[in-house]
Amino acid sequence: MRIDVLQLAADLTRSGEAFAIAVVVRREPASSAQVGNTALVTESGHFHGWLGGSCIQPTVVREAIAALADATPRLISLSPDPNADHRPGVKVLPMTCHSGGSVDIYIEPLMPAPRLLVFGVSAAAQALARLGRAMGYAIDAVDPEADSATFPDADRVMTEFVADEFRTRPASQRRRLFAVVATLGQRDEEAVWAALGAEPAYLGVVASRRRFAQIRQTLLGRGASPEMLDRIANPAGIDIGATAPEEVALSIMAEIVQVRHAPASTNAEPQRAVTPEELDPVCGMTVVVATARDVVEHGGRTYYFCCGGCRERFLATPERYAVIVAS
Numbered sequence: 001m002r003i004d005v006l007q008l009a010a011d012l013t014r015s016g017e018a019f020a021i022a023v024v025v026r027r028e029p030a031s032s033a034q035v036g037n038t039a040l041v042t043e044s045g046h047f048h049g050w051l052g053g054s055c056i057q058p059t060v061v062r063e064a065i066a067a068l069a070d071a072t073p074r075l076i077s078l079s080p081d082p083n084a085d086h087r088p089g090v091k092v093l094p095m096t097c098h099s100g101g102s103v104d105i106y107i108e109p110l111m112p113a114p115r116l117l118v119f120g121v122s123a124a125a126q127a128l129a130r131l132g133r134a135m136g137y138a139i140d141a142v143d144p145e146a147d148s149a150t151f152p153d154a155d156r157v158m159t160e161f162v163a164d165e166f167r168t169r170p171a172s173q174r175r176r177l178f179a180v181v182a183t184l185g186q187r188d189e190e191a192v193w194a195a196l197g198a199e200p201a202y203l204g205v206v207a208s209r210r211r212f213a214q215i216r217q218t219l220l221g222r223g224a225s226p227e228m229l230d231r232i233a234n235p236a237g238i239d240i241g242a243t244a245p246e247e248v249a250l251s252i253m254a255e256i257v258q259v260r261h262a263p264a265s266t267n268a269e270p271q272r273a274v275t276p277e278e279l280d281p282v283c284g285m286t287v288v289v290a291t292a293r294d295v296v297e298h299g300g301r302t303y304y305f306c307c308g309g310c311r312e313r314f315l316a317t318p319e320r321y322a323v324i325v326a327s
Contacts, residue, residue: 001038002178005049008040009110016138016173017114018043019066023106024051025075043068043292050058051105055097055307060105062277063091063289065288067109074103085309096283096306113138114176117166117198118154120144120183120189124206127249128180129153133323135253142194143183160237163197178256180236181204189218196228202259204252207283276304282310 012019024037033052040048041064047057056078063076078095079085079102085092095102115130118125121143129139134151141151142158151157167178179200181191188207192215195203205212212234219229237251238258276289289303294305298318303312314321 001036002049005038005040008048009164012040012042013110013112016115016169018068018111018173020067020109021062022049022051022064023108024103025106026077026104027052028102030097031097031103033101041065046290047291053307054293055095055283055285055309056103056105058216058280058285058292059093061288062286063093064107064109067107068111071109071111072106073106075104075106076089078102080288094283094285096146096280096310098287098316112173112176112287114178115140116256117142117177117179117195117200118151119143119161119179119181119195120186120206121150122182122184122206123164123182123245124184124187124248125182126150127245128182128252131253134197137178138314139156142191144187158255160202161194161198163194164309166198166200174199176260178202178259180204180206180325182236185211188215189222192232193219193222196224202233202256203231204233204255206236206248206252233285280304280306280310282313287309 009019022039022041023281024033024324027033029036031052035132037051038049039051039060039159045061045065047061051060064227067074070199074091075089075299076091076093077095080095082092082094102315114137116137117140119130119142129141129151130153134140139154140156142161144159146157146159148157176201179195179198181188181219183191184206191203207215207316218228232256237248238252238254242248242251246325277286278289281303283306286299286308287306289304292304294309294311295306296303296314299322303314305314
């Protein structure tokens with residue numbers, strides 16, 4: 001694996017950004033790819049590394065973005081005869097490189113750790129921080145009275161909260177951001193208002209229904225919309241008859257896990273924007289518009305190509321391929 005790809009992977013991991021690693025695991029001549037060739041694809045579709053001919057890149061980028069969307073690895077095969085190359089567990093796609101070989105590529109999405117914002121210094125808040133950390137969450141403890149002694153398991157302890165830091169993060173991070181207000185009577189409204197500003201995928205408030213109704217009225221007066229407040233889970237957590245702080249924390253983390261793994265149709269998390277794609281008019285391959293390097297303007301229309309070879313064939317007889325696309 002190239003050192004620059006490893007370094008980029010380390011940098012993205014430190015910044016909490018999602019990315020995918022693609023590795024050539026099998027090849028058949030005369031593909032220029034070699035077993036072990038590795039590339040990295042960012043969530044925005046930028047490609048770094050080498051996997052063989054440039055005609056492979058658009059397919060890998062598209063499949064890597066899809067793997068990041070569902071956080072599921074996949075094994076793809078680029079074959080000159082996809083209909084004859086079906087294998088269990090392998091997604092077979094057309095190989096458009098003119099070499100005639102085939103390549104199998106394993107794509108592994110690497111997601112940032114989910115992040116849990118815990119507001120308050122109550123016993124329930126401290127139990128949440130401990131349990132969340134044990135479950136692999138990055139923990140941010142937020143309260144004017146919070147310190148590292150109160151939250152030894154937290155990654156960060158914040159006495160002041162800046163919602164913009166979270167609201168401006170990449171989509172993959174905001175989909176994995178969860179918040180719980182466990183202030184229990186101390187600055188409840190301020191904490192809920194701050195948590196709403198971060199736009200988490202889940203916000204739970206540890207309070208009685210009567211107390212939350214009071215919080216809700218106060219926040220409506222501050223300008224919060226009913227729709228925003230309706231998305232708040234109260235009482236926070238799944239009803240398991242919890243009484244002790246550790247039991248309350250368990251019920252809340254169970255509800256967060258439920259939200260994380262809910263089907264996309266029912267999950268309230270922000271949805272990933274659709275990546276614009278176009279068909280290469282020469283070979284028919286799908287090309288991601290944002291990362292296409294071979295582009296031609298012809299007849300008032302923009303055409304996108306998987307590689308320079310397809311672009312040159314189009315330029316030689318544009319009327320032939322333009323008619324095919326228009327039809």
